[in-house]
Amino acid sequence: xxxxxxxxxxxxxxxxxxxxxxxxxxxxxxxxxxxxxxxxxxxxxxxxxxxxxxxxxxxxxxxxxxxxxxxxxxxxxxxxxxxxxxxxxxxxxxxxxxxxxxxxxxxxxxxxxxxxxxxxxxxxxxxxxxxxxxxxxxxxxxxxxxxxxxxxxxxxxxxxxxxxxxxxxxxxxxxxxxxxxxxxxxxxxxxxxxxxxxxxxxxxxxxxxxxxxxxxxxxxxxxxxxxxxxxxxxxxxxxxxxxxxxxxxxxxxxxxxxxxxxxxxxxxxxxxxxxxxxxxxxxxxxxxxxxxxxxxxxxxxxxxxxxxxxxxxxxxxxxxxxxxxxxxxxxxxxxxxxxxxxxxxxxxxxxxxxxxxxxxxxxxxxxxxxxxxxxxxxxxxxxxxxxxxxxxxxxxxxxxxxxxxxxxxxxxxxxxxxxxxxxxxxxxxxxxxxxxxxxxxxxxxxxxxxxxxxxxxxxxxxxxxxxxxxxxxxxxxxxxxxxx
Amino acid sequence: xxxxxxxxxxxxxxxxxxxxxxxxxxxxxxxxxxxxxxxxxxxxxxxxxxxxxxxxxxxxxxxxxxxxxxxxxxxxxxxxxxxxxxxxxxxxxxxxxxxxxxxxxxxxxxxxxxxxxxxxxxxxxxxxxxxxxxxxxxxxxxxxxxxxxxxxxxxxxxxxxxxxxxxxxxxxxxxxxxxxxxxxxxxxxxxxxxxxxxxxxxxxxxxxxxxxxxxxxxxxxxxxxxxxxxxxxxxxxxxxxxxxxxxxxxxxxxxxxxxxxxxxxxxxxxxxxxxxxxxxxxxxxxxxxxxxxxxxxxxxxxxxxxxxxxxxxxxxxxxxxxxxxxxxxxxxxxxxxxxxxxxxxxxxxxxxxxxxxxxxxxxxxxxxxxxxxxxxxxxxxxxxxxxxxxxxxxxxxxxxxxxxxxxxxxxxxx
Numbered sequence: 036x037x038x039x040x041x042x043x044x045x046x047x048x049x050x051x052x053x054x055x056x057x058x059x060x061x062x063x064x065x066x067x068x069x070x071x072x073x074x075x076x077x078x079x080x081x082x083x084x085x086x087x088x089x090x091x092x093x094x095x096x097x098x099x100x101x102x103x104x105x106x107x108x109x110x111x112x113x114x115x116x117x118x119x120x121x122x123x124x125x126x127x128x129x130x131x132x133x134x135x136x137x138x139x140x141x142x143x144x145x146x147x148x149x150x151x152x153x154x155x156x157x158x159x160x161x162x163x164x165x166x167x168x169x170x171x172x173x174x175x176x177x178x179x180x181x182x183x184x185x186x187x188x189x190x191x192x193x194x195x196x197x198x199x200x201x202x203x204x205x206x207x208x209x210x211x212x213x214x215x216x217x218x219x220x221x222x223x224x225x226x227x228x229x230x231x232x233x234x235x236x237x238x239x240x241x242x243x244x245x246x247x248x249x250x251x252x253x254x255x256x257x258x259x260x261x262x263x264x265x266x267x268x269x270x271x272x273x274x275x276x277x278x279x280x281x282x283x284x285x286x287x288x289x290x291x292x293x294x295x296x297x298x299x300x301x302x303x304x305x306x307x308x309x310x311x312x313x314x315x316x317x318x319x320x321x322x323x324x325x326x327x328x329x330x331x332x333x334x335x336x337x338x339x340x341x342x343x344x345x346x347x348x349x350x351x352x353x354x355x356x357x358x359x360x361x362x363x364x365x366x367x368x369x370x371x372x373x374x375x376x377x378x379x380x381x382x383x384x385x386x387x388x389x390x391x392x393x394x395x396x397x398x399x400x401x402x403x404x405x406x407x408x409x410x411x412x413x414x415x416x417x418x419x420x421x422x423x424x425x426x427x428x429x430x431x432x433x434x435x436x437x438x439x440x441x442x443x444x445x446x447x448x449x450x451x452x453x454x455x456x457x458x459x460x461x462x463x464x465x466x467x468x469x470x471x472x473x474x475x476x477x478x479x480x481x482x483x484x485x486x487x488x489x490x491x492x493x494x495x496x497x498x499x500x501x502x503x504x505x506x507x508x509x510x511x512x513x514x515x516x517x518x519x
Numbered sequence: 520x521x522x523x524x525x526x527x528x529x530x531x532x533x534x535x536x537x538x539x540x541x542x543x544x545x546x547x548x549x550x551x552x553x554x555x556x557x558x559x560x561x562x563x564x565x566x567x568x569x570x571x572x573x574x575x576x577x578x579x580x581x582x583x584x585x586x587x588x589x590x591x592x593x594x595x596x597x598x599x600x601x602x603x604x605x606x607x608x609x610x611x612x613x614x615x616x617x618x619x620x621x622x623x624x625x626x627x628x629x630x631x632x633x634x635x636x637x638x639x640x641x642x643x644x645x646x647x648x649x650x651x652x653x654x655x656x657x658x659x660x661x662x663x664x665x666x667x668x669x670x671x672x673x674x675x676x677x678x679x680x681x682x683x684x685x686x687x688x689x690x691x692x693x694x695x696x697x698x699x700x701x702x703x704x705x706x707x708x709x710x711x712x713x714x715x716x717x718x719x720x721x722x723x724x725x726x727x728x729x730x731x732x733x734x735x736x737x738x739x740x741x742x743x744x745x746x747x748x749x750x751x752x753x754x755x756x757x758x759x760x761x762x763x764x765x766x767x768x769x770x771x772x773x774x775x776x777x778x779x780x781x782x783x784x785x786x787x788x789x790x791x792x793x794x795x796x797x798x799x800x801x802x803x804x805x806x807x808x809x810x811x812x813x814x815x816x817x818x819x820x821x822x823x824x825x826x827x828x829x830x831x832x833x834x835x836x837x838x839x840x841x842x843x844x845x846x847x848x849x850x851x852x853x854x855x856x857x858x859x860x861x862x863x864x865x866x867x868x869x870x871x872x873x874x875x876x877x878x879x880x881x882x883x884x885x886x887x888x889x890x891x892x893x894x895x896x897x898x899x900x901x902x903x904x905x906x907x908x909x910x911x912x913x914x915x916x917x918x919x920x921x922x923x924x925x926x927x928x929x930x931x932x933x
Contacts, residue, residue: 285774329740330652331652332652333648356646357648358646360648362653445625447622451559452605452607455607492645492646493662494641494661494662495662497658497665499670501674
């Protein structure tokens with residue numbers, strides 16, 4: 036549902052929480068989750084507010100699942116600083132949080148003479164950005180490393196540290212850790228308006244009023260609107276940029292050992308071909324500007340174009356079945372760089388325009404925002420020994436969702452295999468339906484478990500998954516009615 | 520179960536082909552036959568086909584799929600077949616080694632021969648590249664049947680049915696069973712594919728049939744709210760509905776082979792077999808709809824039974840080894856041929872026919888040639904997705920063809 040449709044919703048009277056929070060993060064996308072974690076670990080009392088019933092429901096629900104080094108980010112940009120910092124922190128914390136990381140490297144491949152000529156600049160930029168191990172490799176070496184690549188590849192810049200990760204379990208783990216250390220999450224809770232009295236914000240939401248000293252706008256695709264509605268102005272406008280993707284069968288994942296990138300254009304990084312952490316092969320995204328903030332439809336002609344482009348790069352894709360197609364929306368603005376602004380007189384921080392590197396940059400963005408905030412003299416008592424997320428079965432399994440890690444189905448007593456294509460066990464599904472960030476919708480359940488997301492797309496298991504999930508969804512519906 | 524005891528034949532998939540093969544193998548005196556089934560109930564697709572007609576060929580009477588599946592399972596158990604439920608095969612390895620997953624964890628087994636019988640499923644929305652919003656309420660017939668017949672769920676009230684293959688008839692029946700009222704049947708071709716049941720049944724249920732119409736867009740914000748169809752004259756029409764049933768476009772569930780070592784035929788999407796159902800690794804055989812999209816349960820049952828006979832011969836070292844292979848190659852307008860090759864065709868055993876399929880309605884001449892010599896020809900009309908059989912005994916001088924040259928199958932349109 037779009038904000039404009041919901042604007043007529045009335046805020047619910049009464050307080051949703053009696054406490055005054057230090058920070059209210061609006062929007063539980065990957066950036067919001069990372070920001071909530073950072074501020075919580077720094078000692079702030081954090082509320083995170085999300086209008087959807089599950090987190091990651093906007094821009095964060097669909098991306099190319101790459102952890103970028105920042106080799107091609109604009110020089111001296113905030114984006115570069117955040118992506119580099121984000122990368123560094125992810126590599127430091129992923130093991131503790133049980134998150135996968137596969138450093139498979141990337142090749143920026145030149146397919147014609149002009150692109151070949153551009154490789155020097157790409158390498159030089161990478162070096163300037165601090166990615167010193169980026170290097171140019173010959174067509175011959177490239178063919179050895181990527182034997183399935185089309186023979187007309189002329190050479191490449193190799194960036195060894197580019198990596199693939201799980202785009203959903205990462206933000207789940209960030210938020211789980213925040214919650215474990217005291218943050219509070221409010222789901223199905225939309226901010227309608229707000230009053231600020233020079234000290235405290237009273238955020239009027241569909242679930243009641245939330246009081247907070249500071250607001251951090253992480254509303255992604257709706258960031259400019261939130262600024263306008265609550266502050267009366269926004270220094271940026273969101274123009275959503277749609278990216279469509281095609282996912283090939285797991286049998287195709289061996290056709291690319293690394294991330295295959297094109298020489299970028301000023302507007303987009305271009306079409307990526309790479310294996311995913313779940314063992315599929317991805318081709319995408321497109322870059323289509325549109326006005327709608329919710330329309331993530333796909334279209335046949337574009338998908339056919341993607342398949343064709345994929346086959347042009349990797350001819351053996353020709354006979355590979357398609358597992359999934361989807362589209363994501365990037366919250367692009369009129370500017371190239373991230374739009375991170377602090378308004379001290381309004382106790383407001385706006386984190387906007389995180390257009391395509393949100394997953395890579397999130398942890399770095401969170402640090403950057405905290406630094407800005409503390410530079411104003413805001414201080415909390417840092418948590419010295421932050422708790423790790425509770426070892427719920429699901430978190431324990433998050434790290435195992437990756438194709439190359441040991442998975443729940445390999446352990447005893449997983450119940451039974453419910454989703455045969457993605458090998459999702461009953462225990463995994465039940466874990467996702469319980470706990471602090473339990474799934475409240477099918478979409479949320481899919482993101483947490485991957486059930487029904489494999490090659491049959493639910494032909495064999497959707498009724499079974501629905502049966503298990505519905506009993507939990509209905510339970511929480513009943514509970515909600517009772518509370519009201 | 521006794522782990523030390525050698526498994527003679529392991530069968531992957533407890534559908535009609537797998538169960539019938541297992542029963543036949545026991546009848547032929549094979550000692551230990553194990554059927555591996557990943558679901559917690561055996562029977563395969565017919566389990567959730569609550570309608571008729573099943574069982575004519577096998578039991579001489581008309582049964583619902585559900586009853587038929589139960590009967591098959593009972594026959595297998597009575598014959599002494601072991602059925603291991605909730606047992607997923609996750610790797611097929613060279614030489615007959617399988618990696619299994621059960622609630623106890625992973626386990627490896629070996630068998631002297633393996634019959635691969637994982638059947639078929641419908642092509643998904645994603646794989647069909649259908650445009651539009653990514654919303655809830657888009658299902659294949661198989662998923663709908665499971666919801667209705669196995670779990671008493673009602674995913675929508677007024678869906679559209681896409682496609683008019685035989686399975687569309689089952690979709691209509693399933694809807695009617697659950698008091699779901701479809702609002703349209705949409706077929707891209709100018710003719711209904713499964714003519715008698717769908718053309719007869721749709722008007723009976725008062726479901727409008729849109730021929731020469733293509734689904735071009737699914738619309739909705741959370742759930743399906745409408746679809747757009749495009750007529751062959753370019754006219755675009757919006758149909759309000761709350762669900763989409765994607766019927767047919769079957770594809771063998773051959774991912775185990777794809778991820779493993781068996782050779783796959785890109786035309787059928789199933790494993791390449793010779794006339795004994797034997798795969799590129801001769802320890803493996805394949806039977807049923809894994810071989811091609813798509814046949815009836817009865818056909819698969821019969822195929823499983825036949826192939827079991829050749830497996831038994833092979834176990835007794837009485838089957839010729841897979842050495843001289845004459846390839847069967849199809850021209851562009853022929854969708855597929857099964858088997859894809861013949862092993863030493865001089866002996867008169869193995870499948871009696873070559874099965875062919877076509878994608879569209881055509882009239883003309885079917886020609887088989889070997890080394891530029893016509894060995895078979897016949898005038899005929901072909902219908903999309905219907906079987907055409909060429910009897911091997913009708914092929915001229917089969918015994919004298921050049922085994923090292925392929926048999927080419929062509930269709931010359933009149």
